[in-house]
Amino acid sequence: MLMKSPKTEAAIGLTMSRLEALEKASGAAAFTEDMTLPGMLHGALVLSPHAHARILGYDLSRALALPGVKAVITGAEIGRRYMGLVVKDETALAVDKVRYIGEPVAAVAAIDVATARAAAALVEVEYEPLPAVFTIEEAIAEGAPILHEDFASYFKIYDASTCRLPNELTRSEIILGDVAKGFAECDVVVERVYETAAQNHIYMEPCAALAAVDGRGKVTVWSSTQSVFRTQANVHESLGIPMARIRSVVPRVGGGFGGKSEATVQPVAAALALKTGRPVRVVLSREEDMITMRARHPARMRVKTGARRDGTLVAREFEAWFDGGAYADDSPAVLNFAMFFAGGPYRFEHVRVEGHAIYTNKLRAGAFRGFGNPQATFASESQIDEIARELGMDPLELRLKNIVKPGDRWLGGQTLATSGLEACIDKVIDASRWRERHGSPLPAPAGKRRGLGLTLTAHVCGFLSTSAIVRLAEDGSVTLNTGAVDLGQGSDTVLSQMCAAGLGLGVDDVNFVAPDTDASPYNSGTNCSRVTYMVGRAVGEATQAVQAKMAKIAARILECPEDDVELLPGGLMGVAGSNRTVSFKEIAARSLWFADGGGPVIGSGSIMHNEPLDPKHTLLSGMVSFHNVGAFIFGAQVAEVEIDEVTGKVDIVEAWCAHDVGRAVNPGAVEGQIQGGFVQGAGYALSEEMLWKGGRLINPSLSDYKIPCALDVPYEIRSFVVEVPDPTHPFGAKGVGEPPLIGAGPVIANAIADAGFRVRRLPITPERMLRAMLNGEDGVDV
């Protein structure tokens, strides 16, 4: 049992600047491209000009003849070594076939970037173009060209035997109750199609890796990654090097948002370093990054909802089609996660969800903040408003009547332990004065219309395994090592705060160790809003172990029973009910130098969330495991928008976002997540769309692909931090990284609908908005 008290927990609930903030503000922070090594070469990629083609041969002679070129490597040379988290279908460089325009087929190492790029342009690859498929409809048509002829033989961590269509990589189903029976009982049924576009991560730092080989052939890879361990595994799988000879480390990371979860350019950098025997740095240009890395899945969702006249939601049917692009990446997991939230935070008695992920000859889609849930929640929450309208009910009242409560069971059968949902709703409803303002037209300037929208968000934080090690140093400070990468969201700071609180220390007494596969304990990755919750639990377990060991030593020094030892703030332990204390420094000295000290004090924690699903509650098929899903996190958002009736441009006037974080370890950082997530979601809702023509991405630049700037979003993004402590976390904390983004699409679409126009396709660009206003189109391409 963790000894703790409000006094020892002073580091929790503290808004403090990030540990590395000064380094970042001064320009000293080293990101991967800021690093150099003696003798370092520069890498460049050769990209496929074809969407689908067989590779017939290579002519490297002109590239190799260019002065300054040290090596050229091809997929044929590396061979068929597959990598991937969910499906192993991808190689470091294309082998035999290319499957999208921009797929790396070869790579060059040269003395400088200009030479490497010039040489890459001289690499000649002979192709035999093959017919390609660019849409889900084309990909699943009878007789469609197949992207992965060997799909059946790929290693997978889910059941793909349910797939039936050409190019289908996942086909999953979730069944709760009997929807046919449910719809028969309904007075009102609404059925609509919703679509979302491919969003690019646009982490400000393009993908980069630096690899170097030592005398024993061990490769060290510094890279912009969300997980040093996934990077190590990807280099291992794609190059066939034993993990014992791969060290993966991480300098500062300039944002990830899911896009740096799996392999980027690390395998190529490592392969070039091994081939040349010199350090090689590979840094993508923005254009290359957008063409070759990954995107959020474009989705098409048919949603049907039925309710009784009194507003009781009864049945929901949800059919999702996710365009996975040329490689599976995280597609099955993303699709399944979307399906998990297809019912929203509502008490449907009958739910049927069917999901398909399909290969197409486009950029792979993968993990992106929200992991499928932004698509599902856009469709689900849009439809809740639509059925409220059919019922003639206020969308708030309809939601309040049907929301899940603690004790209710989710799809799969997991029981909700706590819920801050109602508290979140109260916050945004009060702050936006919803009850006074919603329902009658909002005042707006001439030529504009305004609307007020509401959405709820449901998500989970958790997944996969993680660990932490805490060591007591000789001066009574501690070293925390977790293997969790900070992408900028502030986890180094928050984990240090939790470690400090677990031992009654100040944050300055905690030495946070940068993740390093040579030294850090395993952590699957910085994904799924999971670090504060999952790694925080591991840190809690590790500090508890340290406490227990220290209490033993303290009891010996203080000559009292071990049970009487208590943790005090400021690096002290004492005898309960007395003023006798001993410092951590004395305890450390005893452990290190005295025969009865027991040796160095080290504590560790290993966590895997395990929540058995109930097959009698819900039928699941063709899915990845959801036994380790995690803790539920809820939120509510209200937005007010203004539509320009002449241009179709939509402005967000003000937004109110409330999210239950269990307990805010660093409230300022939580606000930053809410504001930043909402704005990234606002881009998804209003402007961001990757566009392909004949398989070619036509807007791979920050000029043609528009992310929000400071003028595109309001300053008035009101964040509300709701705290309903989670019983499974040592400090009650949960994640908040993804939910603020998830709500943005539906809350903006619902506000636009309140102003008179229901648009069912994101992004709601001025063009789509105008068409909706002029022609009554809903934006869905049919």
Added chain:
Amino acid sequence: MSDAVLVSLSINDEVRPVAIPIDRTLLDVLREDLRLTGAKRACEAGACGACNVLIDGHTARSCLTLAADLEGCAVRTIEGLAQDGVPSVVQQAFLDAGAIQCGFCMPGMIMSATELLADNPSPTIAEIRTGISGNLCRCSGYVKVIEAIALAARRLAPSRPMAAAS
């Protein structure tokens, strides 16, 4: 290889002669030749502002600026804002407001904020938003960045009344 010209380059108050190929950008000279890596390469097309520096007090995209043109100009980079190891008022305000997340856009953002406050010591929220509209940030949603700049303005001109919010 393009022709090089010898330029007396003034960077952060230090003047040094540098042989610069005529087509070489200031960003490359800073990052590759002088190892001043604070200015970031994020788009190389002038769209994001991560490479912003001050040239004679005005922000410039170093990725679009040819270094050979800078004879006689005073270039200030993020590394040159602190005085005697003390962060500038603007830098400190970014720390105190919690505006920094991944930090990749921050050198450019802080340079834009520095110019903005030099030109307009008491900006409104609307003027701050306009002042940083050429700097893309993917983490913050800009709210705390705006707060940081407003905080810096108050600290730089404590006696001046802060203009009303937007």
